[in-house]
Each structure stands twice: as structure tokens, then as C-alpha cells.
Amino acid sequence: MKHRDGKFDRRAFLKITTVGGAAAMTLAIPRKGMAEDAAKSLEFRTLGRTEMKVAIVGIGALKITEPAIFQAAFERGVNYVDTARGYLNGNSEKVVGQALKGYRDKVYVATKFKLGTKEHMLGQFEESLRCLETDYVDVIQVHNLKSKGEAMDPVAKEVITQLKKEGKVRYAGVTTHSNEVEVAQALIDDPDNFYDVLLIKYNFQSPPEIKQVIQKAAEKNIGIVAMKTQNGGYQGKEWADVSPHQAALKWVLQDKNVALAVPGMNDLAEVMEDTAVMRAPLLTSEEKRLLERYGAYLEARSCRLCGECNSTCPNGVDIQEVNRCLMYAEGYRDIHLAKQTFREIPAAFSVERCTSCQRCSAKCVRGLDIAARMRRAQELFA
Amino acid sequence: MNKVRFLSMGLTLAAVLASCSTTQSGRVESLIRFPDHLGPNWKTSGKSATYTPETIFEYIDGEAEIYFPYGLKRASSQTYSDGKNVVVADVYEMGSFLDAFGIFSNYRSSTARPYQAGAEGFADDYQIMFYKGPCFVRITAVGTPNDCAEALQSCAQQIDQNLKFESKAPSELDALAVEGINPQSIRYVARSVIGYPFFNRGFAAERMVNNGSVRVVVIPQPSEENAEAVLRAYADFLKKAGASFEYVSDKLTAIDPMYKSVYFERFSNVVVGAINLSDKELGVLAVKPIGQRAAQVFEKAG
Numbered sequence: 001m002k003h004r005d006g007k008f009d010r011r012a013f014l015k016i017t018t019v020g021g022a023a024a025m026t027l028a029i030p031r032k033g034m035a036e037d038a039a040k041s042l043e044f045r046t047l048g049r050t051e052m053k054v055a056i057v058g059i060g061a062l063k064i065t066e067p068a069i070f071q072a073a074f075e076r077g078v079n080y081v082d083t084a085r086g087y088l089n090g091n092s093e094k095v096v097g098q099a100l101k102g103y104r105d106k107v108y109v110a111t112k113f114k115l116g117t118k119e120h121m122l123g124q125f126e127e128s129l130r131c132l133e134t135d136y137v138d139v140i141q142v143h144n145l146k147s148k149g150e151a152m153d154p155v156a157k158e159v160i161t162q163l164k165k166e167g168k169v170r171y172a173g174v175t176t177h178s179n180e181v182e183v184a185q186a187l188i189d190d191p192d193n194f195y196d197v198l199l200i201k202y203n204f205q206s207p208p209e210i211k212q213v214i215q216k217a218a219e220k221n222i223g224i225v226a227m228k229t230q231n232g233g234y235q236g237k238e239w240a241d242v243s244p245h246q247a248a249l250k251w252v253l254q255d256k257n258v259a260l261a262v263p264g265m266n267d268l269a270e271v272m273e274d275t276a277v278m279r280a281p282l283l284t285s286e287e288k289r290l291l292e293r294y295g296a297y298l299e300a301r302s303c304r305l306c307g308e309c310n311s312t313c314p315n316g317v318d319i320q321e322v323n324r325c326l327m328y329a330e331g332y333r334d335i336h337l338a339k340q341t342f343r344e345i346p347a348a349f350s351v352e353r354c355t356s357c358q359r360c361s362a363k364c365v366r367g368l369d370i371a372a373r374m375r376r377a378q379e380l381f382a
Numbered sequence: 383m384n385k386v387r388f389l390s391m392g393l394t395l396a397a398v399l400a401s402c403s404t405t406q407s408g409r410v411e412s413l414i415r416f417p418d419h420l421g422p423n424w425k426t427s428g429k430s431a432t433y434t435p436e437t438i439f440e441y442i443d444g445e446a447e448i449y450f451p452y453g454l455k456r457a458s459s460q461t462y463s464d465g466k467n468v469v470v471a472d473v474y475e476m477g478s479f480l481d482a483f484g485i486f487s488n489y490r491s492s493t494a495r496p497y498q499a500g501a502e503g504f505a506d507d508y509q510i511m512f513y514k515g516p517c518f519v520r521i522t523a524v525g526t527p528n529d530c531a532e533a534l535q536s537c538a539q540q541i542d543q544n545l546k547f548e549s550k551a552p553s554e555l556d557a558l559a560v561e562g563i564n565p566q567s568i569r570y571v572a573r574s575v576i577g578y579p580f581f582n583r584g585f586a587a588e589r590m591v592n593n594g595s596v597r598v599v600v601i602p603q604p605s606e607e608n609a610e611a612v613l614r615a616y617a618d619f620l621k622k623a624g625a626s627f628e629y630v631s632d633k634l635t636a637i638d639p640m641y642k643s644v645y646f647e648r649f650s651n652v653v654v655g656a657i658n659l660s661d662k663e664l665g666v667l668a669v670k671p672i673g674q675r676a677a678q679v680f681e682k683a684g
Contacts, residue, residue, distance in 0.1 A: 062444055065488065065569075068640035069577040087445065089489040089511075116524070144443060177443050228444065264447060267574035268640070305434045327435065328453070336583075337453045337477055 041279045042077045047259040048223025050171045050196050052108055052138065054080045056253050057278045059271075060227060060264040061096050062087045070099035072268055074107055076275040082199065082225070082262040083132075084112035084143055085124045093131035100134065110139035110197070110225075112175060115150060121159045129168065139197050141173035151176075151186035157194055173197030177228070184213040188220050195222065202226040202258065204251040204291050205298070211255065218257035226252045226261040231298070244294040247287040249277045303327065309370060313362040318349035319370055322377045329380055342381040351377050414473045414517070416460035417540035420533040423464040430460040451572035451583075452485045453477020462533065467525025469533045471541060474518040479552040484570035486513040489520070492566070499542040501549045507531075510538040515547025555585075557600060557652075557676035562590040575599055576641065576657065580615035584653075589668050594660070596668040601653040602680040609651045616646065635662055649673035652680050 044053045058080035059073045065088075070081065081099075083092045093111060100107060109132060113124040129135060140163065142156045151174055163169040172195050176183040180200050187195045198217055202210055203226075214224050229252045230245055252261050265271050283291075303323040310320050322345070329338035345351075351374050354360075360371035419425050431441070435454050438446040446454075455475045462469045476482040486502065489511055497505035500512030500519060507527035511520050521537050523530035542549075558568055567588035575581035576599055584601035603609040610632070617629040620636050627636030632648040638657065645665025646655035654673040656665035 060444070063447055064577070065571070066577040066640075072577075072640060088448070089491055089509075091488065091490070178440075264444065267577045267579050269574075269579045303436070305436045324435070324455075328450075337451070340477065341453065 043278060043281055045256075045259045046223075047225070048196055048218070049193075049221035050139075050223055052080075052171075052223075054108065054260045055278055056260050056281060057249070057274055058082060058225070058260045058262040060262040061092050063264045063266050065091070065095055067095055067099035067101075069265065069268060069271060070096065071103065073265070073271045073275060074099070074103050076271065077278055078275060079106060080108045080110065080225075080260055080262065082110045082227075084141075085128050086112070086114065086143065090127065090131055093128055097131055097133035100132065104134055108138040109134065110141060110173065110199075111137050112141040112143035114143045115145075115153055115156055118155050118159055121156065122162075125159070125163060125168070136168050136170065139171045139173045140169045141175050141197065141199055143175055145174050145176050145183045146179045148182050148186040151183045151195075152190065157192075160194075171196040171223075173199060173223075173225075175199040175227075177201050181209050181213045184217050187222055188213075188216050193220070197223040197225060199225040199227055199262070201228040202252055202255075203229050203231040204248055205231050205295055214255065214257050224258045226258045227263075229261045229263050244290055246273060246277050247283065247291045247294070249274060250281055250283040250287060251291055253277065253281045254283050303364075303366075303368060303373070306365065308365045309362050313354075313370075315353040315357065316349055317351055317354050317362070317374065318345055319362060319374070321345050321349070322351045323373060325381065326373060326377055335380075339381055342377070351381075354378070414458050414475070415544045416458070416471060416473075417537060417544075420462050420469060420536040420540075424462050424469070424533045424536075425464075427461040427463045427468070430458055433457045433459070448488060449474060449476070449485060452481040453572075462537065464529070464533070467523065467529045467533075469521065469523050469530060469537055471537050472520045472522075473541065473545075474520070476516050476518060479516055479547075480554050480570055481572065482513040482516045482518045483552050483555070484572050485518045486511065487569040490566065497538070499538045499549075500545070501551055503538070503542075505534070505538075510534055512538070512542070512549075514542065514545045514549055517545055517547070519545075554602075554679065557602070557679040558585060558587055558672065560589070560671045560675055563598075563672075564588045564590070564595075575601060578616070578619070580612055580619065581653075582612075589656075589672070591664055591668045594664065596659065596664060597657050598668055598672060599655045599657065600672060600676050601655075602676065603651050603653070606648075606651050609648050609653050612653050613646060613648050635665075645669060647673055650677035650681055652676040 043056050045056055046052070047054050055077050057078060059070065059078050059082070061081055061083035064070060081096055083096045085093065096109070100109070111128050111132065113121050113128065125140065128137065140160060145151050160169060160172045174183065174187065174195055184198055184200065187198055200214065202214065218224055230248050249261055249263060252258055263274050265274055305320055305324060307320040310318060313319055325338045325342040328341060329335050354374045362370040364370050416430050433441050434456055435450065438449065438454065438457055441457065441459065453476055455477065457472060457474045459470060459472045474485065476485055491504060491506065494504040494506045497503040497510055499510060500514035503510065503512035509520065509522045513519065519541055521534055523534050555568060564587065569586050571586060572583050575584045575586060581599065581601050584599060586597065586599050588595050589598050601612055603612060613632065613634055617627060617634060620627040620638065623639050625636055625639055627634060634646040636644050638644045641657035643659040643662060644655060644657045645659060645662055646653060647669050652673060654669045654676060656668040659665045
């Protein structure tokens with residue numbers, strides 16, 4: 001097979017692929033003027049009291065190990081990258097640093113350090129600058145705070161104040177994944193208005209108090225960055241074509257108190273899927289209904305692997321392990337790993353033993369339909 | 383005692399016995415035994431904690447997602463303290479020996495010093511990491527480095543001794559035992575190698591060729607047909623992207639949209655490629671010996 005279409009320009013290609021909401025690898029064929037049209041329709045928001053105009057979809061750096069993937073996202077309009085000193089033992093910052101070559105003046109960089117002594121925090125930050133190959137970051141965030149006390153830690157404030165004076169940091173932020181309301185409220189109540197940015201877990205399954213505290217924080221001009229917008233969601237076969245992940249991202253961005261979301265992306269396909277939302281962020285009524293059904297789907301398949309069910313099966317099926325395999329297949333979308341794990345279940349505990357009962361007597365403490373899950377496993381792994 | 387309860391007890395007992403004897407099947411929990419203390423004044427702070435893939439978010443948060451493609455089965459954690467400083471030992475039980483290497487390879491540090499524990503152990507002032515069998519071990523200190531150094535090492539040595547596996551690299555890495563490969567650069571990527579979903583899993587490494595470093599990728603597949611399909615998927619992607627490419631007789635040369643000049647070739651059930659090339663011939667030189675060796679290694683492995 002031969003195919004030659006003449007000259008090929010990398011940057012032009014990456015810009016051209018900004019068009020279209022195709023989720024997978026169905027990349028658009030270059031068409032003159034397309035990139036310019038696409039750029040016009042990008043939506044930007046101001047990040048709280050900062051002067052940063054951010055595209056509504058940023059990029060969570062944790063899972064990406066290829067600089068080229070970041071650059072593909074930058075070319076599609078992403079102008080905010082969120083990493084951390086702790087991600088992959090500092091290797092994430094190194095990859096971001098490589099990706100920023102030629103883009104540093106176009107992309108805002110946020111990183112994080114952990115609470116500690118002054119020397120330790122300063123040391124972490126200097127290491128971040130070295131790995132990111134830059135002399136400043138736009139937002140330094142204190143990582144993974146869980147309480148008001150941590151949010152108001154005087155040493156962290158002292159360190160950040162010093163870094164701002166030295167011109168190494170522009171804005172201050174915090175991140176929180178647990179006890180989020182207390183942490184956010186601490187920022188809201190802070191008379192110094194010290195922190196400019198709040199990176200917070202927020203998605204379509206968040207409780208109402210998260211939405212409320214985000215609104216209060218936004219009213220205080222704290223810039224809201226949403227993470228975990230997918231809630232670690234599953235994508236079952238029946239959802240593959242409709243992409244509830246885009247709907248989940250849109251759900252977060254409907255909230256105008258959110259400046260941007262920073263979904264994690266694994267590969268080029270996910271970059272395209274997520275960045276397509278930047279140009280069509282409106283959540284349609286159809287997508288709302290889809291998301292409701294998707295939420296119910298997640299809940300119904302959400303086995304906590306507690307193992308309580310195992311003793312309730314008279315045939316001794318290792319229900320917990322079978323559910324783990326289903327989680328690998330449906331949750332992580334890794335059928336290879338799922339089958340491998342399934343094969344490792346000893347015959348005495350295999351789902352094959354599930355066939356002899358007329359009626360399933362196995363019980364799940366969360367009310368999952370175990371019989372249906374075992375049938376699903378037989379279909380997938382037989 | 384009713385029949386169901388009796389059966390349940392019997393099966394539970396059988397499961398426990400199975401868990402003790404099946405060392406590579408995801409039931410190695412019994413082999414992860416944390417030390418009771420790390421030297422004078424260093425004692426455990428509470429009981430060890432165990433996390434499943436469902437609960438691991440509670441412990442390492444979003445970083446958990448990195449572990450899933452490598453088949454995380456469970457993670458165990460134990461904290462130690464001398465009253466002032468803290469050492470945390472984490473043992474992640476992965477899907478296989480190769481998966482343990484794979485997750486470890488994401489954390490390698492070019493600035494750390496080698497450390498004699500498990501396979502490829504390394505250390506710096508605040509941490510020691512290694513992998514052994516299906517386990518990835520990560521020990522970190524919070525506090526003053528001088529105060530923590532002995533405790534860190536004691537913890538690493540004891541966990542190393544307690545994990546009853548050989549301290550060696552997974553056999554799959556033989557595929558990359560070729561002159562010029564930098565062993566420290568080898569990564570096993572369990573999902574979307576170089577960011578392309580059709581390269582579902584494989585290896586990436588740096589190889590010195592003609593005094594220049596070339597980035598190479600190795601994508602083993604279950605069969606020749608699968609390997610052909612992988613290369614065809616790449617060609618289809620390039621075609622849709624409007625890229626210039628030539629795909630003839632299992633050899634693909636292209637100007638990739640993200641990786642500039644590339645050369646890929648299929649060797650039996652393995653696809654091997656070189657990316658970001660200054661010229662095609664360099665790619666051929668970089669790929670051939672790896673392809674020939676990888677084909678032997680992965681054919682043997684089935």
C-alpha cells in the first residue's frame with residue numbers, strides 16, 4: 001500500500017485536528033481555513049481574581065508520559081497544564097518541561113508541593129522549576145489539603161509569599177480531594193484572601209454542598225479549577241458510541257463558577273475527545289438524560305470488592321474476584337488484564353460453577369444484581 | 383451448623399489455603415510482611431492498611447489511575463515514626479512481574495543513586511524504590527534526611543528479605559537486550575505506547591546508533607495477524623491525518639504528525655519502530671536487531 005499526499009506540516013496538522021468532536025482516532029483531513037474557524041469558537045474564562053484567561057479545558061498531566069501528547073493538546077487550544085512535584089516521582093514535571101519547549105509563553109503552568117518545613121517546601125519548588133525547565137510557574141498549589149488548619153498553614157503562606165517576591169510564582173492555590181467543603185470554606189473565610197485558586201474534585205455525582213461551596217468561593221473571586229470530572233467513571237460497551245465522558249465534562253463546565261476543568265488524558269484519542277468540548281461545551285437535554293442514565297449505570301455496577309458476597313454463594317464462586325475482572329474489563333477498559341485475571345481464578349471458585357442454581361441466592365450488601373454480573377462475566381470471558 | 387454455613391466455612395478455608403500457595407495469581411498478600419520496627423526508637427504507627435483497586439483512591443488519590451493498566455491488585459501500607467520523623471512503606475501488588483517492572487519504570491529517577499534492594503533499587507534522601515516479583519515497593523521519609531536514613535534502609539532491607547521472589551528483571555526484557563540500548567531508559571507501557579491507542583501495550587527505550595540516541599518502541603502481539611493489524615491501524619491513522627507515508631511488505635516509513643520521521647517494521651508477531659529520526663536509514667539500523675531478538679523472545683513466550 002502506498003500513499004503520498006505531498007508536503008506535511010506537523011503544526012498545521014495538529015491545528016487542523018482541532019475541528020470535530022470525534023472521540024477516537026478519526027482525525028480530520030486538512031482543510032484550508034479550518035483551524036482559524038476553530039480558534040474563533042474557543043471559550044475562555046478568567047480564573048478568579050487572577051488575570052489569566054484560560055481555555056475551559058486544561059490538561060491534567062499525571063497520566064501523560066509523552067511530550068508530544070501535551071503539544072497536541074496545546075495546538076488544540078489548551079493553555080493550562082496542571083502537574084505536581086509528586087507525580088511519578090517528578091517525572092511528570094520533566095515531561096511537561098519538555099512539552100513546554102516553544103510553548104511556555106502560550107501556556108499557563110500550575111504545579112504543586114506538599115506541606116512541610118520551609119526548607120523542604122522551598123527545596124521541592126526549586127526542583128519543580130528545574131524539571132519544568134522554567135524560571136517561574138503561574139500557579140503554585142499546596143497539595144491535597146484536608147482541613148482548615150492545613151489550608152491556613154502559616155509556613156506554606158510564608159514560602160509562597162517569598163516565592164512571589166522572588167518572581168518565581170504568580171498566584172497561589174490549594175488542592176483538595178477530601179473534606180473539600182471545610183478546605184474551601186477556609187479559603188473563603190480567609191481575611192487575607194491569600195489563595196487565588198482552588199483545584200477541587202467536582203463532577204456530576206458530587207453532592208450539592210460541593211456546588212454550593214464552589215459558588216461561594218467564586219463569589220469571593222477564587223478561581224475554580226475542576227478535577228476528577230469523570231468521577232473515575234466506567235465506560236461500558238453500551239456507552240461507547242455516545243461518549244458520556246464528554247457529557248460529564250460538559251456538565252462541570254455548565255457551572256459558570258468553574259473557570260476550567262483539567263481532565264487527565266491517556267493518549268491522543270482522549271486529547272481529541274476532551275478538547276472537542278472546548279468548542280461545543282453546551283450540555284444538551286439529551287446529554288443530561290444520558291448522564292442521568294450513566295450515573296445509574298455506574299452505581300449499579302459499582303462493586304466495592306468488600307467480599308461479603310463470597311460466603312453467600314453455595315457453589316463457592318469467588319464473586320469478589322469475578323467482579324474484579326469485570327471492573328478491569330468495564331472500568332479500566334482492559335480486556336487483556338481482565339481475561340488474564342479471570343484465568344487465574346482456581347476452578348473450585350470459578351464462575352463456571354454458577355450454572356447449577358435455578359435461583360441465585362448470593363447477596364450483595366449494596367444490592368448489586370450478582371446473578372446478572374456473573375452472567376456478564378461468562379459472556380465476556382468464556 | 384447448617385449445610386450452607388458448613389460449605390462456606392470449608393470454602394473459606396480452601397480459599398485461605400489457596401491464597402498461601404498461589405504466589406503469582408494475585409494472592410500474595412501473605413508474603414507482604416512489614417517489619418515491626420526500623421531500629422532504635424522507630425516503631426509502627428498503627429496497623430498496616432490495605433487498599434483494593436476500588437479504595438486505592440482514598441490513599442494515593444488520582445495517582446491511582448496510573449496503576450490500573452498495570453493490574454493493581456492491592457496496595458499495603460505501613461507507617462513508622464520515631465516521634466519526630468516518619469517513614470511510610472508502600473507495597474503495590476501488581477498484575478505480573480512485568481507489570482511491577484512497568485509501574486516501577488514510571489518512577490525511575492535519573493538523579494537517584496543505585497541501591498541494593500530488589501531489582502533496580504534506587505535511593506535518594508527521602509525515598510527508596512525497587513520492584514521484586516509482582517511487587518513494587520516505595521518507601522518514603524518525611525522529616526530530616528539524616529534522622530531518617532537508617533530507618534529508610536532498614537525498612538527496605540527487611541521488606542526485600544520478606545518478599546520471597548528473585549531480584550531480577552522480567553524475562554520479557556530479554557527482547558531489548560541489544561547493544562546500544564540504555565537499560566535505564568526501558569519502560570513498559572501498559573496502555574497507548576507513545577500516546578497512540580492502537581499501540582496498546584509495549585516497550586519504549588533509547589538506543590545509541592551511530593553515536594546518536596534513537597527512541598525505539600516494541601509492540602508485541604499475540605499473533606502475526608494481530609501485529610499486522612497494529613501496523614495497518616497505524617497506517618490508517620496516518621492516512622486519515624493526511625501524513626506522508628509508505629507502507630510496503632510490513633515496513634512503514636512516514637512523517638508522523640507527532641514524531642516526525644519514523645520507521646516501523648513487523649517481525650513475526652512483534653512490531654518495532656523508531657521515532658523522531660534524523661533519517662530513515664538510522665531507523666532501519668535501530669530497529670532490525672531489536673526486531674530479530676524480540677521476535678524470538680515473544681514467539682517463545684507464545
